[in-house]
Amino acid sequence: MKFNIKVWRQAGPNAKGGFKSYAVDGILPEMSLLEMLDVLNEQLTKQGEEPVAFDSDCREGICGTCGLVVNGMAHGSRLKCTTCELRMRHFEDGATVTIEPFRAKSFPIIKDLVVDRSAFDRIIAAGGYISVNAGSAPDANAVLVPKDIAEKAMDSAACIGCGACVAACPNASASLFVSAKITQFALLPQGQAERERRALRMVEQMDKEGFGNCSNHAECEAACPKGISIGNIATMRREYMRAAARYEERAEAAGAG
Amino acid sequence: MSKPCFVKSTIGRKVIAAISGIALMLFIVVHLGGNLTMLVPDNGATFNAYAHKLHSLGPLLWVARAGLLIFFLGHVITAIGVRLDEKRARPVGYAITASKGGPSKQTWSSRSMLITGLIILLFVPFHIWMFTLNQGADHARIVQHGVEMKDVYLSVVRGFSNPVKAWAYVAVMALLGFHLRHGFWSAFQSLGALSPKCAPVAYTAGLIFALLMAVGFLILPLYILYFGPDPETLRVAMN
Ligand code: HEM
Ligand code: SF4
Ligand code: FES
Numbered sequence: 001m002k003f004n005i006k007v008w009r010q011a012g013p014n015a016k017g018g019f020k021s022y023a024v025d026g027i028l029p030e031m032s033l034l035e036m037l038d039v040l041n042e043q044l045t046k047q048g049e050e051p052v053a054f055d056s057d058c059r060e061g062i063c064g065t066c067g068l069v070v071n072g073m074a075h076g077s078r079l080k081c082t083t084c085e086l087r088m089r090h091f092e093d094g095a096t097v098t099i100e101p102f103r104a105k106s107f108p109i110i111k112d113l114v115v116d117r118s119a120f121d122r123i124i125a126a127g128g129y130i131s132v133n134a135g136s137a138p139d140a141n142a143v144l145v146p147k148d149i150a151e152k153a154m155d156s157a158a159c160i161g162c163g164a165c166v167a168a169c170p171n172a173s174a175s176l177f178v179s180a181k182i183t184q185f186a187l188l189p190q191g192q193a194e195r196e197r198r199a200l201r202m203v204e205q206m207d208k209e210g211f212g213n214c215s216n217h218a219e220c221e222a223a224c225p226k227g228i229s230i231g232n233i234a235t236m237r238r239e240y241m242r243a244a245a246r247y248e249e250r251a252e253a254a255g256a257g
Numbered sequence: 258m259s260k261p262c263f264v265k266s267t268i269g270r271k272v273i274a275a276i277s278g279i280a281l282m283l284f285i286v287v288h289l290g291g292n293l294t295m296l297v298p299d300n301g302a303t304f305n306a307y308a309h310k311l312h313s314l315g316p317l318l319w320v321a322r323a324g325l326l327i328f329f330l331g332h333v334i335t336a337i338g339v340r341l342d343e344k345r346a347r348p349v350g351y352a353i354t355a356s357k358g359g360p361s362k363q364t365w366s367s368r369s370m371l372i373t374g375l376i377i378l379l380f381v382p383f384h385i386w387m388f389t390l391n392q393g394a395d396h397a398r399i400v401q402h403g404v405e406m407k408d409v410y411l412s413v414v415r416g417f418s419n420p421v422k423a424w425a426y427v428a429v430m431a432l433l434g435f436h437l438r439h440g441f442w443s444a445f446q447s448l449g450a451l452s453p454k455c456a457p458v459a460y461t462a463g464l465i466f467a468l469l470m471a472v473g474f475l476i477l478p479l480y481i482l483y484f485g486p487d488p489e490t491l492r493v494a495m496n
Pocket of ligand 2: 158159160161162163164165166176177180220223224225226227228
């Protein structure tokens with residue numbers, strides 16, 4: 001297969017970027033979009049041109065490292081699919097494929113298609129954890145969790161932190177990512193101690209990082225490779241209201257940090 | 258660590274936009290109910306009686322008006338704030354944007370909330386001038402069942418017999434419909450009231466609600482323009 005690749009090139013965080021078009025040939029339909037970029041990069045290296053920088057790690061849809069906006073859609077046009085799982089057979093032979101980095105003020109570009117998603121790490125550090133006693137491993141079934149609750153928590157825990165929800169959101173909101181973590185822990189007995197504190201601090205950090213507000217477009221759910229539901233965002237809002245109401249009594253008492 | 262400010266938080270602002278939005282929706286339902294009495298073929302007697310009842314509430318009416326103003330301003334300020342975030346949070350946009358479909362609820366309605374909202378904002382003072390303030394200056398009055406009252410029906414008929422005004426109303430009411438198409442379900446989602454199971458129900462209910470409101474409101478100017486009485490002869494014939 002042949003493609004015309006129109007890709008965003010930017011030498012560094014403060015450099016002025018722009019689109020460049022490259023022709024690639026000999027692409028197999030079963031190659032992923034990232035493998036297609038590998039082919040392009042080999043070609044560029046041979047020509048003595050700087051290869052296109054992009055992120056990837058597992059290349060099997062589980063790590064959340066990859067993430068590109070392909071033809072205007074985060075992770076491309078397929079539902080529940082990461083960029084590394086997107087196959088070239090889903091594109092028309094000879095088509096122009098436009099590839100852009102995730103765009104948000106809170107995800108500054110490092111180079112070409114690589115963005116800095118450390119804002120997510122700071123949000124997790126603000127409250128996306130539970131406190132446990134270090135030392136000997138606790139007995140696996142010491143805390144019982146009903147099956148349906150465990151399943152729901154697992155659905156939320158499926159988030160791989162890729163940031164596609166931010167990229168796809170017209171407002172660049174991080175609500176889906178943040179709500180998945182808040183919901184996961186709010187459901188589980190292990191998450192109760194820091195429940196209010198977590199909701200308040202994670203939302204506070206999300207706002208501080210400069211992500212936009214949520215207008216309920218639900219585009220994030222469509223972009224999410226793990227199909228995280230916006231039901232999580234509804235839960236996050238309930239959790240936040242509950243935490244704001246109870247703050248005085250509990251928030252600081254729980255979890256000394 | 259200090260207590261975060263609920264009203265300043267993204268979630269708090271959405272909650273205010275939603276509560277005020279629901280209050281405004283309740284208001285327009287009542288407003289529409291009252292307006293539809295104009296369709297009773299009695300030369301506006303039912304409608305005038307309804308308007309007279311409202312006016313005779315006296316201080317209560319002013320309390321209701323003040324409440325409405327507060328909700329309206331609260332809605333405008335928080336909702337505009339939400340949308341201004343858009344530009345701030347993504348200063349450099351995409352060359353191409355497309356919706357992925359599937360569970361996405363991104364529509365022309367959802368994308369245009371600010372524009373449809375701003376048009377309603379411009380419309381409201383015009384509307385109040387046309388039927389409340391200027392009506393007073395008009396001094397059109399009528400005696401019904403021995404009670405003297407404002408002849409609001411006559412001023413509505415006068416207003417809507419002008420095709421430009423009638424069609425402008427129709428256009429604004431259609432845009433209100435688009436605002437509600439996304440706004441209705443969005444408000445409940447903003448309050449955290451929707452589980453993944455009831456979200457589709459609320460979304461469909463939003464479409465029905467939006468259609469009912471838009472059609473209900475825009476039918477009146479059209480009805481009066483094309484099938485209504487002539488404002489010049491309406492009261493002459495009666496006297
Ligand atoms: C009859 C008048 C109005 C009604 C019934 C109404 C209703 C609603 C409702 C129910 C929502 C959803 C709230 C949420 O998602 O939390 C909404 C959103 C919105 N409204 Fe209104 N509204 C009205 C007037 C206005 C006006 C005058 C403006 C002025 C700018 C406005 C601007 C907006 C905006 C920008 C949003 C979207 C907020 C967001 O993205 O989250 N609305 N409206
Ligand atoms: S919620 Fe989905 S799209 Fe957002 S970071 Fe997690 S996996 Fe990625
Ligand atoms: S590279 Fe790990 S999810 Fe794509």
